Amino acid sequence: CVLRKIAEKTPLQRLLEHLLRSMEKRDPQQFFAWPVTDNIAPGYSTIITNPMDFSTIKQKIDDNNYQCLNDFVSDFKTMCNNAMTYNHQDTIYFKTAKKLLHTGLKMVTPEKLKPLRSVLI
Numbered sequence: 230c231v232l233r234k235i236a237e238k239t240p241l242q243r244l245l246e247h248l249l250r251s252m253e254k255r256d257p258q259q260f261f262a263w264p265v266t267d268n269i270a271p272g273y274s275t276i277i278t279n280p281m282d283f284s285t286i287k288q289k290i291d292d293n294n295y296q297c298l299n300d301f302v303s304d305f306k307t308m309c310n311n312a313m314t315y316n317h318q319d320t321i322y323f324k325t326a327k328k329l330l331h332t333g334l335k336m337v338t339p340e341k342l343k344p345l346r347s348v349l350i
């Protein structure tokens with residue numbers, strides 16, 4: 230039963246996985262799916278001090294690294310703001326990040342979370 234204990238998800242983990250899946254749907258080109266490398270984005274690691282992407286967020290959920298919703302939202306904001314820092318506003322990356330940030334934050338408003346309570350707990 231030890232293995233079952235490790236695999237079991239907490240209610241918070243189930244909520245965060247649901248939110249992550251919804252956010253990933255807004256990035257069909259998967260620009261935010263993996264860490265941005267200096268190869269595809271010259272100088273990225275010198276400009277962006279706190280890189281973040283969906284795969285890293287997913288790993289943190291699985292490792293039960295998020296103790297509250299706000300810690301998850303904070304990483305999501307960092308991911309979007311990084312793209313709006315490194316990329317000029319006329320790029321697909323900046324535009325996708327701006328829309329992603331806006332829709333993602335709407336998903337975590339109290340009225341959007343309330344109906345989820347019964348479903349996910």
Ligand SMILES: COc1ccc(OC)c(-c2cc(C(C)=O)n3cccnc23)c1
Pocket residue numbers: 259260261262263264265266269270311312315316322
């Ligand atoms: C064109 O195909 C890809 C594929 C994966 C990417 O990031 C994981 C990106 C990518 C993602 C980003 C971001 C998110 O800033 N980016 C910035 C400059 C150049 N490329 C990117 C682009």
